[in-house]
Amino acid sequence: MSLPFTLDQLEVFTLVLDTGSFSAAAHHLGVSQPAVSAQVRELERKLGTRLLERVGRSVGPTPAGVALAGHARALLESGRQAAEAVSSLAKGVSGTVRLGTGATACLHLLPPLLQRIRKEHPALHVVVSTGNTDDIVRQVELNALDLALVTLPVASRAVTVAPALRDEFVAVAPIGAEPLPAAVRARDLADIPMVLFEPGSNTRQQVESWLLAAGLRVRPAMELGSIEAIKEMVSAGLGCSILPAMAMRDADRKRLQTRPLKPALSRELGIVMRQDKPLTRGMQILAKAIMGQGV
Template sequence: MRELNLDQLRTLVAITDLGTFSAAARALHLAQPTVSLHISELESRLGATLVLRGGRKVEPTAAGAVLVERARRLLRDADDAVDAVQRHVEGRIGRVRLGSSTGVLVYLLPEVLKAMERAHPDIDVEVSILGSAEAMERLAQGTLDVGLVALPQPARPGIVLTHWRSDPMMAFVPRAWTVPKRITPQWLAARPLIFNDSTTQMYRLTMEWFADAGLSPRTRIELNYNEAMKSLVAAGYGAAVLPLEHAGEQLHQGVQVVPLRPALTRHTAVVHRPLEAVDGATRNLLLTLAQFRQV
């Protein structure tokens, strides 16, 4: 026996509910011969009479009543499946895997995630703390949907990179230190230093700043958690060069933030696969991130 046809089942339910073939035809926007054909094909397929014809109102047979009951469930499930797919395509529901550094996560992403929750409550944004190189690699492998990465990054085929924001790099130094109004590479190189790990874009950016002054300082400790670095600065362990990611950033009591001379800027980009290759949920996250982009 061939599989049941949902359109024919919908016709049977409509006839049962409305009582006549003509009423079902009007409700379903079908010609009446098409409605009659749907029922006759169903009866032929099942080898059973499904409706009693000839009276003022069409009534289902016992076999027809059993099929109508099951058909209602099948049609409801089919409608739910179509709606679920449509919501996924339109980006009203889904899951997006987002990679970000700790600093961006702590100071910049909360407002983005709040906006996503408000506009798209059925989209789950799954955030992973990743360095820029790992985020780029996972994006290329297809295990990440969107990354917030430090620039510059080498071009990769099939990956779109869009500037998102620029943040000034500052010297975070213990409050007990006596410091100039602007800190130079020469002044900072003579102090104990706390840097990001040497594999990170932040480390390379900072070391290039020193290298332009002809310096190659040694670090006292390297780690990738900016808040831990600030805690060590507050304890007097050393100084760090980090982005000031939020104008109202709450600083540790024992930390002072001093501008650099020459100035240094950390640029952040949004990276993702081409729009035609991403789902609706990812597109909605990208649109939300764009609302927070620095012009």
């Protein structure tokens, strides 16, 4: 007797439940909303009952949908474990790992790391998405991402967090400006226009807390969403900034004064994954490579 559903249909069904809408599920899957609706309709047709219904502005399960949901998640998990078991017996490591991270880590940490992984495991594909910490963690919660490397802390009870590496902050100023002290204190920046990362990010919050601890409530001359843009503005003589040392390339250090902070300030990056997520070999390899960058 054939089953009245496919794993793809169950995956779409559970994702609609997790996101609360057909359109959000379609966005996560990278398909059209009608394609998601068609999968759910076909599942309902084969099972002979309604599984989803409109609840206010979102979509929720009917009693039959509630009954199916637990079994669907268990079947999907068994399917993933089966695929991993077969993969582990094959030569080498294969499959896809979906990684979410911030733009800085994507630009300055991941390229050599992913290059090494591709050389050692050519059948393992790592798909990288970028965003702010809150958005990336949400993607992990929805199982749209397998792993995330984000700035800590993370406020979610649905995920596990493993500290991965520590990144010091540095003060940067134009080469042609007045020389910065060997170690920069907050008061050294009091009279200099500042170019800072946009509000709301963990990085901005840490920098503001460091300045405020010294009694300096800064009003930035510019607030930008890109660290690369901040470096360009500072290099053009439009102010100074406080940036993660990870973002400073050798070429940047030739055009920007770069100094440690006193007292030191650093950010901790951690690997985040869902608590119920099985750790595949591909995820293990990627996590180990990131952890190997040092804390």
